[in-house]
Amino acid sequence: MDFYFGLAQIFGVHTLLGLSAYVVLLTGQVSMAQAGFYAIGAYTAGAMTAMFGLHILPAIVIAGLVSAAIACIVGFPALRVKGLMLVVATLAFGEMVRLFFFNLSWQVERGGELFGPDGAEGFRSIRYFPENGWEVWHVTVFIWIVVAVVMAALWWMDRTRAGAVLRAVGHDEVAAQSIGLNLTAVKVGAMTAGGFIAGLGGGIYAHTVTHIEHGVFGVLLATFAIAYPILGGLGSVFGTLLAVLFIQGFLIEGLRFMGDWRSLLFGALIVLAMNLRPNGLLGEHAPRLKSILRLGKPAPDSLETKDAN
Amino acid sequence: MKLKALLKAGVLGVSTLAMASVAAAQDKTIRIVGFGAASGVVGIFGQNSSAAMSAAFEKINAEGGVELADGSKAMIETEYYDDRCNAEEGISVLRRIASTDALVAIGPTCSNVAEPLFGILQAKVDDEGDTGLQFPVFTDVAIKGGLAGISEWVFRNTPSESQMYDDLFAWLRTNHPDLKTIYGGVEEDFAHSRFTWYSVMKTAAEKHGFEVVGEAQWLLSDTNFSNQARGMRRAEPDVVAISAHPFTTCGMLREMTRQRIQPKILVGLTSSSSLETLSGCANEAEGLTIPTSFAPVNEEAKAAAEAVVAKGGQMDLHSASAWENAMILKDIIEAAEIGGTPETLEEDRRKIRDALAELENAPGLLGSNKRLPDGEAVKPYVFVHAKDGSWDVLHNPGS
Numbered sequence: 173m174d175f176y177f178g179l180a181q182i183f184g185v186h187t188l189l190g191l192s193a194y195v196v197l198l199t200g201q202v203s204m205a206q207a208g209f210y211a212i213g214a215y216t217a218g219a220m221t222a223m224f225g226l227h228i229l230p231a232i233v234i235a236g237l238v239s240a241a242i243a244c245i246v247g248f249p250a251l252r253v254k255g256l257m258l259v260v261a262t263l264a265f266g267e268m269v270r271l272f273f274f275n276l277s278w279q280v281e282r283g284g285e286l287f288g289p290d291g292a293e294g295f296r297s298i299r300y301f302p303e304n305g306w307e308v309w310h311v312t313v314f315i316w317i318v319v320a321v322v323m324a325a326l327w328w329m330d331r332t333r334a335g336a337v338l339r340a341v342g343h344d345e346v347a348a349q350s351i352g353l354n355l356t357a358v359k360v361g362a363m364t365a366g367g368f369i370a371g372l373g374g375g376i377y378a379h380t381v382t383h384i385e386h387g388v389f390g391v392l393l394a395t396f397a398i399a400y401p402i403l404g405g406l407g408s409v410f411g412t413l414l415a416v417l418f419i420q421g422f423l424i425e426g427l428r429f430m431g432d433w434r435s436l437l438f439g440a441l442i443v444l445a446m447n448l449r450p451n452g453l454l455g456e457h458a459p460r461l462k463s464i465l466r467l468g469k470p471a472p473d474s475l476e477t478k479d480a481n
Numbered sequence: 482m483k484l485k486a487l488l489k490a491g492v493l494g495v496s497t498l499a500m501a502s503v504a505a506a507q508d509k510t511i512r513i514v515g516f517g518a519a520s521g522v523v524g525i526f527g528q529n530s531s532a533a534m535s536a537a538f539e540k541i542n543a544e545g546g547v548e549l550a551d552g553s554k555a556m557i558e559t560e561y562y563d564d565r566c567n568a569e570e571g572i573s574v575l576r577r578i579a580s581t582d583a584l585v586a587i588g589p590t591c592s593n594v595a596e597p598l599f600g601i602l603q604a605k606v607d608d609e610g611d612t613g614l615q616f617p618v619f620t621d622v623a624i625k626g627g628l629a630g631i632s633e634w635v636f637r638n639t640p641s642e643s644q645m646y647d648d649l650f651a652w653l654r655t656n657h658p659d660l661k662t663i664y665g666g667v668e669e670d671f672a673h674s675r676f677t678w679y680s681v682m683k684t685a686a687e688k689h690g691f692e693v694v695g696e697a698q699w700l701l702s703d704t705n706f707s708n709q710a711r712g713m714r715r716a717e718p719d720v721v722a723i724s725a726h727p728f729t730t731c732g733m734l735r736e737m738t739r740q741r742i743q744p745k746i747l748v749g750l751t752s753s754s755s756l757e758t759l760s761g762c763a764n765e766a767e768g769l770t771i772p773t774s775f776a777p778v779n780e781e782a783k784a785a786a787e788a789v790v791a792k793g794g795q796m797d798l799h800s801a802s803a804w805e806n807a808m809i810l811k812d813i814i815e816a817a818e819i820g821g822t823p824e825t826l827e828e829d830r831r832k833i834r835d836a837l838a839e840l841e842n843a844p845g846l847l848g849s850n851k852r853l854p855d856g857e858a859v860k861p862y863v864f865v866h867a868k869d870g871s872w873d874v875l876h877n878p879g880s
Binding site for chain 2: 173178292382388434436
């Protein structure tokens with residue numbers, strides 16, 4: 173059973189990573205910096221628990237806040253550029269973060285042992301969960317509570333003016349600006365929110381794997397981060413979740429028995445999925461709960477079929 | 482007539498029961514599962530390990546299997562999981578293995594997977610406050626120094642690189658007193674190669690009086706080495722040490738040949754003492770000297786190598802460890818009196834762990850492997866060099 177709980181943990185942290193990119197994508201920006209924010213969250217939360225003995229909850233909140241603050245700072249200069257230039261700029265930031273941790277050595281002594289990042293050797297012994305009596309299922313429940321809170325917050329935001337503003341900027345910047353929306357504030361706000369979610373995800377990730385190193389937070393992870401919401405569709409937060417289940421559950425875990433063919437199929441199935449569902453698995457307009465519940469019932473008469481009196 | 486029929490039925494019943502018992506005994510299996518990188522850039526290491534494990538267990542089964550606590554025999558069943566050298570996947574794979582009836586796991590391939598993987602295991606045995614996974618892992622390939630100390634459930638049968646390179650540079654100092662300078666080349670983004678250059682090779686070289694006149698870094702996926710080689714050419718070192726896996730070792734050696742860099746001695750990473758290096762760049766690797774814990778220098782090693790080749794793999798220092806692990810585990814299972822039933826699974830896993838912890842010496846293909854209290858091993862080794870497209874034993878420190 174622990175295997176399935178472990179798998180659910182992977183789904184959870186990757187969903188947070190995907191949701192961090194989802195918020196930014198809503199404003200029409202493709203950010204490759206999410207892996208960098210994820211790394212900042214991972215190292216910060218790891219330091220909080222392993223080096224300073226904090227509880228996991230404040231540790232991941234601090235990790236989220238630190239990532240959010242850096243995302244906000246990065247947002248101002250980076251979001252002045254668009255399209256491919258933004259991709260390059262955020263990619264450069266992600267690499268900068270990775271190389272920062274590659275060079276960061278900062279260890280403190282606790283109980284006769286050294287804890288903390290050790291440059292290229294990485295950050296070992298982030299063992300808050302096992303050392304504090306957390307069983308695998310406890311960790312899984314904890315992760316999914318965090319994921320549920322983040323998803324609920326984003327789902328709620330999507331149904332408020334804030335969500336409409338983000339989507340308006342994403343659909344047509346000029347039109348959004350012409351009705352008085354502050355583009356910089358919206359984009360930087362989205363980047364900050366994305367940074368916070370990535371920081372939370374990274375913080376939890378560090379504790380599930382117990383050892384982190386710079387190499388994990390490279391271009392591949394950044395690509396996965398934006399692939400989840402694009403593959404799942406920007407219609408709702410559930411698209412990202414569905415894409416994570418498809419990639420991590422089916423393509424990676426489900427096809428493990430295929431060996432070398434798995435990597436080949438991995439790419440081919442994503443291309444196929446994008447061709448069959450060009451707007452993502454759930455599309456741009458996710459089905460609403462009401463319409464799902466009405467399945468099977470006759471649809472109300474459309475305007476065209478009504479007789480004019 | 483009735484009595485005859487009754488007797489016949491009785492004999493038939495008893496014999497059927499006896500045959501069923503024999504069949505049941507023969508059906509008994511012990512599962513030992515391997516895992517590591519079987520695909521991707523370093524996939525060849527996992528494929529070789531898988532072949533070596535498979536060949537070793539086939540040999541054990543052909544010789545009657547393993548004896549269990551009740552005196553019955555059991556066959557060893559094995560399979561190999563691919564973790565693609567990815568930490569998250571490695572952890573997932575180990576959890577999957579632990580959730581089955583597997584007794585022990587052999588793996589992983591990559592040190593960057595081993596480090597987090599060992600972290601999810603219980604650090605100290607019988608520590609009630611530590612909820613880490615309690616499952617024995619007997620590592621064959623991940624060679625980066627000092628990893629077994631992370632958990633008391635981890636044991637490694639990987640050679641001690643610090644001792645091997647210390648011995649190699651001491652030997653070079655004695656046999657080539659004219660050599661003064663060394664230049665290092667390191668595959669920077671791979672845990673093993675990076676650790677081996679900065680913490681093992683460089684330290685050993687300096688200890689034995691070599692002056693490090695420069696370092697060149699590259700990545701596992703790099704294909705262009707011209708800048709790194711240019712720096713090396715300018716430094717004109719006597720010795721060049723390349724701490725990289727076969728793929729980029731060959732890339733660098735080809736570039737060195739193109740730029741006509743000819744050091745007096747070339748030293749390579751343990752993992753490069755494999756067929757991949759020779760099939761990739763036999764001419765350029767000519768003279769490359771590497772310490773290795775496997776070479777087909779005796780009958781047993783030759784036979785093992787042939788068995789692995791028959792399974793579609795190659796025997797090198799890594800896959801040799803997988804072979805040795807299988808053989809050590811056979812002895813352990815028999816000595817620890819393993820029950821081999823679903824009811825005794827947890828107890829059996831603990832017995833395997835305890836028996837591995839108590840082991841002081843274990844048989845190896847090149848001789849006896851010394852087991853250390855921290856779960857590491859010190860294995861016999863030889864120095865080999867690339868000569869005419871094959872690995873030739875240059876020096877045997879144990880002889």
